[in-house]
Amino acid sequence: MELLIEHLSKTYPNGTKALNDVSLRIEPGMFGLLGPNGAGKSSLMRTISTLQEADSGSIQLGDIDVLRQPERVRQVLGYLPQEFGVYPKVTAAELLEHFAVLKGISNKSERRQVVDALLQQTNLYNVRNKNLGGYSGGMKQRFGIAQALLGNPRLIIVDEPTAGLDPTERNRFHNLLAEIGEDRIVILSTHIVSDVSDLCRQFAIINKGQVLYTGDPLRAIEEMRGQIWRRTIRKDELDSYQQQFSVISSRLFAGQTIIHVHSLAQPGNGFEGIEPTLEDVYFARIHAAEQVATQTVNG
Numbered sequence: 064m065e066l067l068i069e070h071l072s073k074t075y076p077n078g079t080k081a082l083n084d085v086s087l088r089i090e091p092g093m094f095g096l097l098g099p100n101g102a103g104k105s106s107l108m109r110t111i112s113t114l115q116e117a118d119s120g121s122i123q124l125g126d127i128d129v130l131r132q133p134e135r136v137r138q139v140l141g142y143l144p145q146e147f148g149v150y151p152k153v154t155a156a157e158l159l160e161h162f163a164v165l166k167g168i169s170n171k172s173e174r175r176q177v178v179d180a181l182l183q184q185t186n187l188y189n190v191r192n193k194n195l196g197g198y199s200g201g202m203k204q205r206f207g208i209a210q211a212l213l214g215n216p217r218l219i220i221v222d223e224p225t226a227g228l229d230p231t232e233r234n235r236f237h238n239l240l241a242e243i244g245e246d247r248i249v250i251l252s253t254h255i256v257s258d259v260s261d262l263c264r265q266f267a268i269i270n271k272g273q274v275l276y277t278g279d280p281l282r283a284i285e286e287m288r289g290q291i292w293r294r295t296i297r298k299d300e301l302d303s304y305q306q307q308f309s310v311i312s313s314r315l316f317a318g319q320t321i322i323h324v325h326s327l328a329q330p331g332n333g334f335e336g337i338e339p340t341l342e343d344v345y346f347a348r349i350h351a352a353e354q355v356a357t358q359t360v361n362g
């Protein structure tokens with residue numbers, strides 16, 4: 064089963080163009096949707112999840128026409144929204160049981176089995192009788208995955224799931240995602256580049272409602288080899304470097320400013336060529352798109 068998105072566009076009533084002719088082909092496995100805040104990731108996730116409509120375009124999931132057959136999509140979809148609220152005074156076992164009823168698992172002993180298995184899989188079995196209000200961020204997110212897995216969905220959508228998790232919880236959550244992404248489509252929407260480089264064999268970069276790149280992370284890095292240059296500068300030099308070069312990122316390290324520049328040729332004295340990372344790919348693509356946008360505005 065594959066997910067085929069073609070020419071999808073959406074403008075909100077206030078005039079915000081959240082999706083601008085988005086086309087993507089997504090195969091089974093983990094797919095990373097990477098973009099800054101406001102890029103349109105949630106709008107795309109909500110549209111695929113049948114929670115909102117598009118103005119134009121189409122989405123096909125296997126033989127399901129997603130925009131026209133929402134009830135069929137819901138039967139094969141698991142969704143972990145960005146803001147996943149839980150009832151604080153209910154235990155994980157109780158709430159998952161409740162979701163299982165809603166999902167249509169009507170046989171009581173079957174339901175019990177499914178719920179227990181999911182609690183085991185998400186490593187929450189030992190704390191299943193604790194109130195969700197006492198769960199840590201990572202435990203809540205794992206509970207979110209447990210409910211998304213009910214009914215054995217073919218398509219799972221998780222919207223910015225690792226924001227706010229500490230490194231250990233994030234690692235554990237990554238392992239869980241990698242496990243569930245083995246035999247179905249899992250779309251992971253995130254602004255955290257390492258979520259994608261750790262987990263995804265396919266990804267897309269989206270910015271201002273447009274797809275800037277789609278492909279394989281390793282290939283994307285390969286394509287940028289020989290084009291990323293690093294230099295340590297003083298903080299007060301940053302402006303002038305930004306005017307002279309394609310500075311795609313700058314960060315402080317031990318009180319000094321380190322910049323990465325995207326350039327086909329050696330930019331000049333003091334620049335050292337480095338192995339690109341997916342973060343460089345991401346920033347270079349976004350930077351290039353911004354440059355084009357500025358040039359268009361300035362004529």
Ligand SMILES: Nc1ncnc2c1ncn2[C@@H]1O[C@H](COP(=O)(O)OP(=O)(O)OP(=O)(O)O)[C@@H](O)[C@H]1O
Nearest residue numbers: 075077079081098099100101102103104105106107
């Ligand atoms: N219901 C809405 N009405 C009007 N504008 C909206 C609505 N929902 C989102 N937007 C705007 O559409 C654009 C895309 O938002 P969206 O939430 O899809 O982006 P995102 O990539 O998920 O960002 P974030 O990570 O901040 O959620 C933003 O400019 C946002 O302000």
